Amino acid sequence: MSAQSLPQATSPTRRLPRINPVYVLVVALILAIIVMNPAFGEPTGYMNFLKRVTALAILSAGALYVIVSGGFDLSVGSIMTLTVIGSSMLASNDPNSTYWIIPLMLGIGAVIGLINGLVVSYLKVPSLIATLGMMITLNGVAFMWSGGAPRGYLPDTFRFFGRYNITDVPIISLLPIAVICLVVFGAILWWGMHRTNFGRMLHAVGDNQQAARLAGVPVERVRISAFVVSALTAVLAGVILGGRAGVSVDIGSGFELQAITAAVIGGAQLLGGRGSVPATIAGALALEAIFTLLNLLGLAQPVRLVVQGLILIGAVAFATYQRKRAGR
Amino acid sequence: MSDAPTIEMRGISKSFPAVKALRGVSFTCSRGEVHALCGENGAGKSTLIKILSGVYRPDGGDVLIDGQEQHFKHPQEALLAGISVIYQEFSLLPERTVAQNLFLGREPMKNGLIDNKAMVAETQRVLGLFGVRHRIEPETLVADLDVASQQMVEIAKAISLNAKVIVMDEPTAALNEAECEVLFSLVDQLRASGTAIVYITHRMREVTRLANRVTVIKDGEVTASFDHVPAPDVIVRAMVGRDISEYYPEPATPSEIGPVVLSVSGGANAALSDINLELRSGEIVGFAGLQGAGRTPLAMALFGAAPFTSGSMTLDGKAVHLTSPRDAIRAGIGMLPGDRKAQALFLMQSVRDNGMLTARSFANPFGGHKANRFTDLTGMNALLDQMKVRAPSYEQEMRFLSGGNQQKAIVARWLALRPKILIFIEPTRGIDVDAKASIYHLMRDLARAGTAVMMVSSDLPEILGASDRIVVMREGRIAGEFSRSATEAELMLAATGETGVAA
Amino acid sequence: PNFDDPAEFAKQRDQLTAAFNGPADQPYLQYAGDSMADTASFKKEGPWTVCFSNAGVNNPWRVVGYTDMTEEVKLHPEIGTFTHVDAEGSDDKQIADIDDLLAGGNCSVLIVSPNSTAALTPAVEKACAAGLPVIVFDRGVTTDCPVTFVHPVGGYGFGIQAAEHIIANVPAGGKVLMLRILPGVDVLETRASGARNMFKEAGLTVLGEEFTDGDNAKTKSIVEDYLQRGTIDAVWMDAGATAVAAVEAFEDQGVDVPVVTGEDQQDYLQKWRDLGFKGIAPTYPTYQWRTAIIAAVNTLKGEQVPSPEWILPQPAITQDVLDQYINEKMPPLHYAMCGCEDMPNYPQAWGGTE
Amino acid sequence: MTDMPLPAKNPRRFRFERHASTILLLASVALYIALIIIMGQTRFLTLENLVAILSRSITLGITAIGQTFAILVASIDLSVASVISASAVVTSVVMNGNPAMMMPAVLAVLALGAVVGLLNGLVITKLEVNPLIATLGMSLIIQGVLSYYYNNFAGNVPVEFQIFAYGTLGIVPFSLIFMFVLAGCAWFVLRFSRFGSDVYSVGGNKDAARLAGIKTDRVVIRAHVICSLCAAIAGIYLASRLRSGAPWIGAEGVYDLESIAVVVIGGTVLAGGRGGIWGTMAGVIIFSLIDSIFNVAGVDAFVKQVLRGIIIVAAVAFYAARSKRPVA
Ligand SMILES: Nc1ncnc2c1ncn2[C@@H]1O[C@H](COP(=O)(O)OP(=O)(O)OP(=O)(O)O)[C@@H](O)[C@H]1O
Ligand SMILES: Nc1ncnc2c1ncn2[C@@H]1O[C@H](COP(=O)(O)OP(=O)(O)OP(=O)(O)O)[C@@H](O)[C@H]1O
Ligand SMILES: [Mg+2]
């Protein structure tokens, strides 16, 4: 800065690099798990864990695009369901079908995201309602398509992404394909959100939509793109989860709230303007680690619900407190 | 009544996470006086007021009301103690009526229920004091009012409390001359009736016109305190720590004024009719008029935000039809909106991201955010330095900057794009003298570099001082054109369409 | 409700092996005991309007069953209209639905598949009071006013069949993981309690009872976590929905698949055959949906109907009959024990090919 | 300078969004009647059937009245479904068939509702946790505690108490009258009391309300107490209707998302500060009508779901697209 006096910026000691508490949380949880079950510290242990969390992590990072732009996407869970059911309907046990089914599903996802975005941007329906409607509709569509029960298997080529491991890898011994997907898609989503002009416009739209329009941001296009990204990642998450778990009728249900939860634990601001892809992925890891830990502790299901609720509130309360104190 | 001043603030300190806003500030105000509080943007004026009114709690120091020490924990307690504040940022509820806003939190009750009738009647009475009874109806929604009327409601709300202290934080920022006059006479009446008034403004004329005493804050400390009203340059020196030479830059010489960049003929829409207009490169055109005269709609029409529905518009001689801000920006038009918080600021983003946004919007969306064909991070830093934006760091979030510094930061947004035409709407609203001067010089520099500048302002001295040519609007039409040698009276006459109007 | 009723446990244990009345090749017509209801007072000329208040078609079991039912309707020309209202899994909604059906006023008979027992009782009583013959199936109600209550042997029976298989194939002291869908559902609770009793009797160790919510991914995670902590000798399941996921968890970890119990869904049956582990598939036959229509038709014809309960046989699919129930042409979540192979639209109506 | 003559603005221009819910209601009534006539099912055009339709959604209606308060203060309550379950269970367990325990049970449940609302409000205002997260967390906690103690229908409601759900005045059920009386009270409070005015102010702009001396936190907390109380009453009603309470009946009726949808369809804006009770009631009746229309027309269960999703979005779009103001 040029020769002007700065206002009294407080002494540098108070401006420690601020580390997002979610990272601390993840590390603490994982250490706790390893203490309780040393097998977790071995490659099979943590690789299985990462494999398990991949679908949610990718999904949350995609959902973050919508959250940062100032909306919600409640339809992601139903998109996952539709992906799995639709794929099983189309596959008709033909291993080669995967190569056109996944692109087709991505296409369907893009159309769904586009519709969400158009409804929110041009019909001005609040995203909570628009995507709630989409969720109900898509669940119905999935049911209609399959007549209520899926009518085909997912071929192994389809399940490759969610299920298979590369074995005999040096040092880590096994490397699930899902973990590779997590790294690749996580990096792409990180790049889009934090390293491009699009990412900055996304933040701006979520922060102040009217100002964004007057500053020349193509607001509608940006918001629609956010919904498309979210829907596309939901398809990917569906492919991975379907790969891991096989076909079932309501495979995606509940994922929409988990994705929002992961983003929020990662410090994203609901209603837009702030959010980080790595922190959201860490939020998903934290969420899954909590479940695993409670599992290890052998706590009854109801107790797990209570703990989950407390952690959810506690994490957000703590983040708010920290943000206020640190002036962020 | 004791001799103690109505309000006394002693040794007030206040820190925000990133900045020490106040350090040991003392301030008093007694009944029957107007005490002007001056200081640059970010000096800490609003913060001091918010401590007085219980919005913030001080880190150190005492607040005394009528000699009694007070520790307000909620604005309500300050209100009950007789302190009424017109805040710098609007504090109205757009979806409620004028009457409901006026009586917010203290609705008249009858049998335990809200007495709507009494509320409307009382509202009408209070609005009558301002002579705006015909313009503002008690049961209109505030959202349907223009900015000036909203500010009137804000003022009426504070005054109708019959408080013993009224604090006005830049009350005239959104008002035109005539409305300012109404306010000034009200302030006179209030002073006469024994109210203590704290008055914050960046306009020296208002200090001279109204104040009994003046206190200047700089960087969170009192730098000067006068029991009289000194000459403006004395105040300015205390504020900025130096003299400001050449407040208004030199006007353009005829040779500097270039060809017509933009012309409109027969432009009209719901708010405008029969607009014929030319803007030339190198020229600053000031747009004057009363509230509701259509200056903002005209700016919005040129900027494509609320396009003309008939008529034609040419840019560099070519016909254009702009239907969105993006169209306009692409065609080389930029605009700084009047309502900064609602229309221009991204409070959660960094100062630099605020500055870079427009450039990024027109670059490849998948291109890196650090550099684009318009500017890069270093370039933006240079622009922000040039604007003298005061921030601990340009990575700081915008919401921690004072109003004036926010305005300067968003000017940088447009500079990066080097537009052919730049529209400023109330560019110096809420900006301190130093910054004002730099904005005038900046506009002039832009003009010299060939930009056509359109400046919408309600500040007549500014219109006269900074423009090369002046357009006056009335009722959605252009009511007259003047050179910079016109007088305020001539402009007012054209603006009101009446004779014998006091300037 | 008591889910650990020794008398009921013993009764169902006997019924599993008891002889049933009726044609052996048409299990959906068979019934236990010989108490019958006289329905002469409900005799009515066709065409009838058969009204059906359904708890929901929100899982594959109900989908297969509902298909059985609609196909059965087609076999009876006397049924003029078949009105189906779906409560989407909500008691509140189902009560309102029954009110709607009564307000409409032209049902000849009302079939109810209650979403839950206690909650639907008043609505069923109201329908009885309106003079309608009522047939209840799957879950019951706590009133005797319906003509009959159609159901297979029951939850204890299911639990017993699965547990017996495990006990026969796992040495004493072996470790059993019990995977359950969710708590609170009557038919599932009795399955668990039946099995728990058997394991205790046989001296097997129950590693844990975990709820999967019918979620494959969660099931896989649970099994993985248990595997990380030690060996598992058998997995007992209260329903087949997640059986394949449990099997895959062993497969993916490179561990031999132990004894796993499931249900009569095609995907499980095929997995069982392909991997050759020691499996069994107790059933909760979907053919009871056919029986409900048959009971309604018999009632309107004034014919005798087994009453107050029409207890259907509940066979388990074992290794020796496995191949006979596998049909590659049917969808993975098709329930093999549908008693529908003899129907005209089989297999297309159930989503099968050819 | 005195009054400035200005082109008169029409201060009371027709506000489409204020009447949208009425228009929607009339449209669905018309659709229903048309359908009945077309299908020749005129026997449905009876008073009894009208009552049956109105009585379809009493649980939803009572819940939505409370939800309206939460949304008007720019908050939201996702815990209503769990509160409904909890209060239904507590009602039937405390009564346990004993008529003498009716009063204590009702009081206990109301206390429960008040405490939950208070906690929700405190977490939202004092810990500044986003309401969506706060109430989602609360919902998990309640559900966990409840399922720890109960996993099935528990206790039973004495016959005397079933009068609440099954008793009628002529052909009109008491519960229906009760719902409309409750709505009337809510309307009165919102329209005429200081608290009602504060609710709109806080929802409209919390900072402005605070500067005007309104204790905004208190208003938010009270709105949440009302919301949870209504949910508790809905639980009592449901226990009376189902004769007993089970820990899943709230979740099974999706009362959380449905109550939000109904409030928004009724014209209350998710951002707060705009809307009202009668809109909500119109929304509830529209939902009932849709159900009845589906039943009359014999719409397939899956198609029904698809249509319902589309209808929710279309209904909100119907006025949102016309509204000049942003709708969240
Ligand atoms: N809520 C806040 N959090 C952090 N910093 C703040 C906050 N409010 C004000 N500040 C900082 O405190 C300092 C004083 O701000 P203040 O608003 O009091 O200035 P001002 O004198 O009113 O300026 P202006 O004339 O521009 O209104 C500025 O540096 C500002 O950035
Ligand atoms: N962007 C816009 N789009 C449509 N109508 C507008 C727009 N801005 C203003 N109007 C309408 O134009 C009329 C005049 O606007 P306003 O009161 O803002 O006057 P103004 O001329 O902008 O005031 P000033 O000239 O002092 O800025 C009002 O009826 C207002 O509602
Ligand atoms: Mg200020």
Ligand SMILES: [Mg+2]
């Ligand atoms: Mg204006």
